[in-house]
Amino acid sequence: MTASARDAERDAILAALAPVVHGIAATFGPVCEVVLHDYRKPEASVVAVAGSVTGRTVGGAMSEIGMRVLARGDDAADELNYVTRTGAGTRVKSSTMVLRDSAGAVFGALCVNLDVTAVDRAQALLGALAGAAGGGTAEPPVTTFGDDIDSVVDAIVDDRLRRQDQTWAGLDRTRRLALFRSLDEQGVFAVRRAVEQVAARLGISRASAYSYLAQSRTTAPAEGDRS
Template identity: 30%
Template sequence: MTQDELIDSYKPMVDFIADIYGKNCEVILHDLRNLESSIVAIRNNHITGRNISDTVTDFALEIVYNKDKYKDKKFITNYTGRTKDNSRILRASTYFIRDKKNDLIGMLCVNVDITALHDARSFIDELLMENLEQNIINNEKEKDEKDKKENFGLSIDELVNSIINDVLSNNPIEPSRMLIEEKKEIVNRLNKKGVFLLKGSINQVASKLEVSEQTIYRYLKELE
């Protein structure tokens, strides 16, 4: 079976899963051989607003770059995702599609909209107010969930900018005041998130760090 045939063989699963779980379940098939337009099949796209030929997510990029970390995993289930405008909370799961060489070439993703359930739980918790300690525990668990979120519905430029801004937010120093080593570390962290797998990312990172594209290429070469 060729790689194209393997990817195509999962397309019926998109409809199958969507028909089982209904309109609150978005199902997407990604072809990771083309990250900039990876979506080849989708159902219930009203949830994230994505379409055929849209790009991968930040989480998918990280998996592709750190593929050795996931080489023994067949799937990841029940992590948290959020839509572009933060209006929806999703319970996300991803199945890894590998070819006969065990190379990761695709992903089958199932994103269940649990926004209404989340709001209902918050309302009930507020009414019950069993004890302060339990509320603190719940808030911490919710914070942990948000920290592990996947962002859906971003364009390529928005995706790259989102990852760059996220990395820069953890550094209190403005790019204009950063030392060379600090900028190299920013590039290293962005690299680990798979940013440079996307076309045009070099230019965006260079602009944010206030250096030339050649400088970014040099930093990446030094990280090899």
């Protein structure tokens, strides 16, 4: 199949799914948001959206979850019923279903996001009324959702630095390579101009960022390297 024929097929799949986006959101009501992504355009992957849980709009960027799927390429699998939080504290239960063309190549995703904040509050209240002890369950991770890809990339970089518990200046070469390797595995560098943005966020030159990225791809990770 030629590249143009493949693109036409993918466009047809996305067009066929657009009504489905609105149908699912209408079925579940105001607590539901459905987002259709075209990964051929990471910086503006949202091609259809219904509902407003994460505030996405058409033409907006993918989240770090989408970047992770993009990084896995054709090996990506559906991610179902995972829980995360928005920066504003909204608790979201989501499913991300990858889209494939007839050759099996991943090119997009259909994402369903449910705001379960009220459900969790009701559950906690019922537990308190029933005299159940507090479970102390761990909070789900915060995920940055936004139409601006720059904010998503910045959030991922900041999160990786927090995990290292150091500033960039405080990292040795091994941990700097680990940081770039982690960002690469997350799919950050699939985004146009991401290397330049990461360099600016870390306060290093663009040439240094490209050098660390190249070295991270050719150097085997040390034991316990991955975060």
